[in-house]
Amino acid sequence: MEARMRNPIRLYMSMSLDGYIAGPDDRPGQELGRDGGRLFNWLDDRESDGPNGQVYREALATGAVISGRRTFELAGRWQGDHHDGVPIFVLTHHVDDGDVPPGHAQFVTDVEDCAREAREAAGDRPVMVHGAGAAQALLRAGQLDEMEIHLVQVLLGDGRRLFDHTPLRPGGDVKTLFVSYRVTDLDQSLHFYSALGYAEVGRVEGGDGTRLVILKFPGESAASLELVHRPGDGRVDVGSGFDHLAIQVDTLATTLEMLTVAGLEPEPIQHPAGPHGPKTSWLTDPDGYRIELVQWPPGHPDGITEADFS
Structure with a gap:
């Protein structure tokens, strides 16, 4: 002191x-x-x-x-x-x-x-x-x-x-790093997520055949998704615990056209909050994981914040 x-x-x-x-x-x-x-x-x-x-x-x-x-x-x-x-x-x-x-x-x-x-x-x-x-x-x-x-x-x-995003508490800032889930066929899953727009950041291979592939969208500063392939664990059973992964897009109609050309099968556009709310569409990856695509209405900021519930 x-x-x-x-x-x-x-x-x-x-x-x-x-x-x-x-x-x-x-x-x-x-x-x-x-x-x-x-x-x-x-x-x-x-x-x-x-x-x-x-x-x-x-x-x-x-x-x-x-x-x-x-x-x-x-x-x-x-x-x-x-x-x-x-x-x-x-x-x-x-x-x-x-x-x-x-x-x-x-x-x-x-x-x-x-x-x-x-x-x-x-x-x-x-x-x-x-x-x-x-x-x-x-x-x-x-x-x-x-x-x-x-x-x-x-x-x-x-x-x-000066103090944007600075937590004034011991231990520093805490944030979600990425979502990780297991896949049955890594090559098939990589084709699917590459068509969605993900790019590979890197991968790790284990001695037992396990492979981890880290992905991100080009506009993201860091990884947001990890695919885990463990051949010894057999086929993936999504079960009832995992609900879905939500992905924000700029123009939903254009995105669906691109996904269809790539061989994916997105579902029709929906308006779950009415005509002036977000537009959504759903698709399913090779293992059965559900993915929601979201286009916000004009003027809505990126992501979901407290303002969406006020």
Whole structure:
């Protein structure tokens, strides 16, 4: 505790009145998002003796920097020097072979190791935190000591928030990883799910002939379905426990045409909630698993949320 009081890990962040730290569509070439540069107009006054100058000098007096990987890349890796040659610790999930960051930067994959090494490197000076991702990771790990939020008198209306999707509870975030079920004929099932639009992410083969194939839709960021083939277990009996898998589509009629051409047999379009509700269709995979295809009405957001039940 004494070390943390001596050199706290401190988040410095400029934020709009409506809670955004970057405008929408932040990307290389538009690093602060659309109109997000207004959050940093105060830097024009950074050489003054007033509050803007005080904040700027305080930030540059820090002895180390912790950054998220996304922030680090959007900033052009700061050419290896954020300020005064202090060490830069970049939190990342993965480091590619041969990817050595420039100058005083280094990649760290464990958040607690990152915090410890940054404190040691900073000596008696505070540690600056750069980026929402790093702040969220440190907060979840109990390593973020202070937050200095610079509330800027602008309204962005949209963009990136500081604490989006950040659970303020021990243990971190929890979410569904993927659905997994057993299939009788792996090749036949792969043909079926490939026709639906799934793409293979990877597979694992066991010594007893077991094969696991991980699938995702092209628009998904991670796997959503696993097919498990265990020859020794015989044919699949779906039974009464599994009900169905629901898949969202953009245009149901076009999807059904494509599935029919691929040799699948989707059922006719239904309107279970009336003419102004979602459109649905059903089909059955080679093992008897039921699949519901859903097209939301215009203006409905992706997925099902609390708003659907209010």
